[in-house]
Amino acid sequence: MTNADSRTDAASSGATPAVRLTLLTLTAMVVGSMVGAGVFSLPRRFAQETGVAGALIAWAVAGVGMLMLAFVFQTLAVRRPDLDAGVYAYAKAGFGEYLGFFSAFGYWASACVGNVTYWVLIMSTIGAIAPALGDGDTALAVVLSSVGLWAFFLLVRRGVKEAAAINRIVTVAKIVPILVFVLLALFFFKPSVFADNFRGADYAGSLFNQVRGTMLATVFVFLGVEGASVYSRHARRREDVGRATVLGFLSVFAIFASVTIVSYGLMPMSEIAELRQPSMAGVLEAAVGTWGEVFVSAGLIVSVLGAYLAWTLMAAEVLFVAAKGDDMPRFLGRTSGDDVPVPALLMTTALSQVVLIVTAFSDDAFNFALDLTSALSLIPFLLAAAFAVKIALGSQREKAVGRGTRRELAIAVLATLYTAFLLYAAGLKFVLVSFVLYAPATFLFVKARREQNRRLFSPAEGAICAVSVVGAVVGIVALAAGWIEL
Template sequence: MTTAENSEKTTRTMALPTLSAMVVGSMVGAGVFSLPRNFGQATGGLGALIAWAVAGTGMLMLAFVFQSLAVRKPDLDAGVYAYAKAGFGEYLGFFSAFGYWASTCVGNVSYWVLIKSTLGQVLPIFGEGSTIWAVLLSTVCIWAFHFMVLRGVQEAATINKIVTVAKLVPILFFVVVTLFYFDAGIFVDNFLGGEDYSESLFEQVRATMLVTVFVFLGIEGASVYSRYARRREDIGRATVLGFLSVLAIFASVTMVAYGIMPRDDLAALQQPSMAPVFESVVGTWGAWFISIGLIVSVLGAYLAWTLMAAEVLFVAAQDRDMPSFLTRVNSRTVPVIALVFTTVLIQLVLLTTLFSDDAFTFTLKLCSALSLVPYLLAAAYALKLGWTRETYDEIQPERRTRELVFAGIATFYTAFMIVAAGLEFLLLSCIVYAPGTILFALTRREAGKRLFSPWEAALFAAVALGAIAGIVGLATGAITI
């Protein structure tokens, strides 16, 4: 057996349960604990049902996309980035990798904001999670996790699997217990949003869209770790299994809350809003129970997302689509420089929360907006494969029509989400994407290649103009964070 074969055998150690835990662990984080307030601010029970149906359908199609791509393109690792590059060229591949990486970093900041907001209910110096003391403590925790991850990817993934089980207990307990206190009268009153709620049903559903995107981020967790999978087909199975489990949890948490408190009261709760909902039915210990569960959940999700972020930068650099210095690893094969870049960006975004009026909502929506471009490109690549029949002559050609429909719906859904996010977050995303192109320029220089093709230059110009417009908007107050 060759050295390469030995290395391959050593790294491919993740079985289906571990991969599924990576998916669930990546998705079940801060978002689920904020659902009662986020949905209460946006819509009533009917709008929530429609929103979960839309989001569930769109994200399920995206899960099927990752499932089919894992089988049809087994040579592509770190899925989100690799699919965009294979389908649409090096600059859009870079865009996908950089956008995915940036979205995970912003998402990780939302975790620390929510943890400190939770502690702020007991220790006022942490406030809503964006005070100076909150940022200082978060900084210490960020770098503590950085050094833990340096101990090894496989070890950290095992920790995540254990934490995933631990954090599901309080969430499931919340759903079961609140069902016993569920008030059908309150639920009926909340069903259409309440007597004084005048927003159209379409606007109610639209207002939930970025929230549903945020809570499903991590659906690609198994795909990102494809190079560690023991069996290739487990990647798709883990993605679909993890998604369906999480969808049931998220929808349940949302709907039972409408049977506990009036919508106006839900909308006014402090985050994490699941805690006061539970406290209202079981007493003070309920808030403590959920708060402890939140901290465990968020720390586990933070670990998973940090791993995925570093992995994407590392694999992109290995494929020479990021600067070569990002391929450096330590004795435990952890991508050290990629991890440092990840931690530094998390730190920088954390500092911006000092100037935010609602730091959690801001980071939640920016994270969602950044993630949509990588998702759109992955779905569009699957659509392209079906349209051109590439791989369908060799691998189950009879599945082409079904997978073409799935990819089409996933592409439409992610494109619609970008529009639904609104101009404000599109421009803020451009502020992140534009300077990131410096890494692309360094990569092209290393390879001795031309920086842009004509259409890539046009794309960069559009992004740069968007970034300028976003900066002007922030300076004039037209855009607020």
């Protein structure tokens, strides 16, 4: 056995991992994961769907719902300290190996698709001064994005500790321009414009539809709230996982809501809806001139690169832990001497590369990738919340620490209802496209079972597999017939 293999086995068996992360670093990773491309696209995304009233309701719903999810991850970190890698481990413990595999794969695929939105937005930002890059979906943009994608692969391959330290520095650097945007927007705030935008434009539809239309955007920007949970095996103290989750969420929620609402006081929402992404740059340009666009664009590039780093780390970690739990092929459970899961990292980068190429054929690469990222994450979130309900009701009492309370149960139920509503808000389109990715992934599950000389599927797992395959077939037919457009 090699030194790298020994280190891997030690980490998976509960021995002291090579890297120990503090509360500050874990919180920075949560904030760094959430503050990325999404916040810079919020003004346009919201203006396309709703006015001030709908935005306030949407943020209230998203804030409460995601706070419940944050509390769920905090509670599960304490009640089930034996489970690592958060989202994946909770789904497996609560609902079996196959749904646990789906959760791991869905979360990982969500991260890979989300990483593509970062490169698209960077190229779109530079495209404002270099027309050859277009909206981030031209051939040149794809080539340059690919170079950046593999450069980050080489950086992360050097070690988790080094990458985490860089992320902590970048997190601080990228928060500054966003806060400056909010302060400048308040200074140039126009009450009359804000009032005109309050009820929404004629194209916005009913208030319920306005709120529903913003839900996937809010999911996207809050992805990463579970970041500390994913890295629980690296935490210096177990209780820091829950604390980092809640602290990171509350900090980011205040930023996201502020960016959205103050934008309505600078421009008519119909004009915001027509801005190119990153729309935050266009909003600030309207208020202070060209330097505002340049300032936000520079902040965006720093922010997005930091978020990409954090998400690449988390995506590889999920594959690695799933492999160590025998739910992914064994090759994904190997690490380097620096405690980096290199095969998982390589597979993460490769899928991002494939999706990046696909964006060149999309009519709206950024928005489609953003919504697909959100949709893929919903099943893992729903399973984690439902598992919290089971724990609160006393399920697996012999494995859980402490007893469930009414407060814990209420939080878990609210989180479950919220994620179920998000699946409804996503619509059938993105559910079917998600199945197109989920169904073929079963080959990885089959490979893992064969490596262990185990039966491929139980009757229940076979039924779930059949549903996913049918959904994938319907999704492919819908794409081929043009009922679903990329």
